[in-house]
Amino acid sequence: MSQKVAYLFAGQGAQYVGMGKDLYVAFLESKAVFDKAEEVLGFDLKRRCFEGPPDLLKSTVISQPAILTVSIAAYEAFKVRTDIKPAFLAGLSLGEYTALIVAGSLAFEDGLRLVRRRAEMMDDASRKYPGKMAAVLDLPFDKVKDICFKSHAEISNINAPGQTVISGKPEAVDKARELCIEAGAKRVIDLEVSGGFHSSLMFEASVDLKMFLHNTPMFPPSIPVVSNYTAMPQYKVPQIQENLVYQMRSPVRWEDSMRFILSQGITQFFEIGPGRVLKGLMRRIDETAQVTNIEKKEDILNLSK
Numbered sequence: 001m002s003q004k005v006a007y008l009f010a011g012q013g014a015q016y017v018g019m020g021k022d023l024y025v026a027f028l029e030s031k032a033v034f035d036k037a038e039e040v041l042g043f044d045l046k047r048r049c050f051e052g053p054p055d056l057l058k059s060t061v062i063s064q065p066a067i068l069t070v071s072i073a074a075y076e077a078f079k080v081r082t083d084i085k086p087a088f089l090a091g092l093s094l095g096e097y098t099a100l101i102v103a104g105s106l107a108f109e110d111g112l113r114l115v116r117r118r119a120e121m122m123d124d125a126s127r128k129y130p131g132k133m134a135a136v137l138d139l140p141f142d143k144v145k146d147i148c149f150k151s152h153a154e155i156s157n158i159n160a161p162g163q164t165v166i167s168g169k170p171e172a173v174d175k176a177r178e179l180c181i182e183a184g185a186k187r188v189i190d191l192e193v194s195g196g197f198h199s200s201l202m203f204e205a206s207v208d209l210k211m212f213l214h215n216t217p218m219f220p221p222s223i224p225v226v227s228n229y230t231a232m233p234q235y236k237v238p239q240i241q242e243n244l245v246y247q248m249r250s251p252v253r254w255e256d257s258m259r260f261i262l263s264q265g266i267t268q269f270f271e272i273g274p275g276r277v278l279k280g281l282m283r284r285i286d287e288t289a290q291v292t293n294i295e296k297k298e299d300i301l302n303l304s305k
Contacts, residue, residue, distance in 0.1 A: 009095035014275030017052035020070035027077035064119040071273030103221035125205035131196020138186035151176040156198035160284035167199040231256035
């Protein structure tokens with residue numbers, strides 16, 4: 001393929017019971033990824049992905065390593081069956097770690113340990129500093145920003161035009177919800193997460209993550225990975241580490257990240273891993289961009305014909 005493309009990787013919330021099962025059965029590369037993940041994690045990840053139950057799979061400490069594993073399992077099977085090479089990589093929150101593995105900045109095993117520890121830190125912070133998140137639909141960003149200032153909620157994700165996620169203490173998010181509805185938001189939907197991620201409630205966790213990052217082997221990426229924090233490519237290890245620390249407690253600039261990639265002349269994207277969240281966001285950002293999902297056995301076999 002002569003046209004430049006980018007690979008995208010989903011974040012927490014993309015999980016569903018049954019994800020990755022057909023990949024595991026169909027492709028030796030995918031099976032090897034799952035087997036290695038179970039060896040590293042020390043629990044039956046396949047059972048959680050393939051059988052659930054949903055409440056356990058959606059818990060932060062299970063869903064984050066599970067989504068990463070399924071995404072890499074899809075990527076490894078896809079990689080050996082196509083000659084498509086990406087010019088950029090990007091991932092939504094957790095997905096940035098998947099992108100760094102694909103870029104060669106992290107070994108899969110090290111990335112999996114890092115994500116598991118990150119999830120534990122976020123979960124611990126959520127118990128210590130309770131919070132929640134909500135998606136605000138079809139209200140201009142500037143209005144959401146003003147409402148957050150008044151309610152003491154925080155912007156956590158700038159996902160696409162008409163989709164902003166807010167985070168923070170429960171009472172602040174609930175107040176912001178009321179004000180957003182009054183201001184004309186189409187809907188405000190509570191997210192099924194355990195805390196106020198990408199907000200100041202994660203500050204202590206981000207400090208702990210910094211220590212863990214510095215003890216994790218990391219290398220310059222072979223493919224530019226666009227940072228959630230800066231919405232720009234990152235090339236050097238200290239820069240990547242710093243951005244990941246800030247990412248934990250700062251807004252995810254997904255819309256800006258996608259607009260950067262689009263500005264580089266790229267209109268073809270592959271969303272690799274579970275779910276189709278990023279394809280939906282791209283429709284709002286640029287409806288002319290083409291997003292192909294690489295999630296199931298048929299997606300890979302159809303492309304490699």
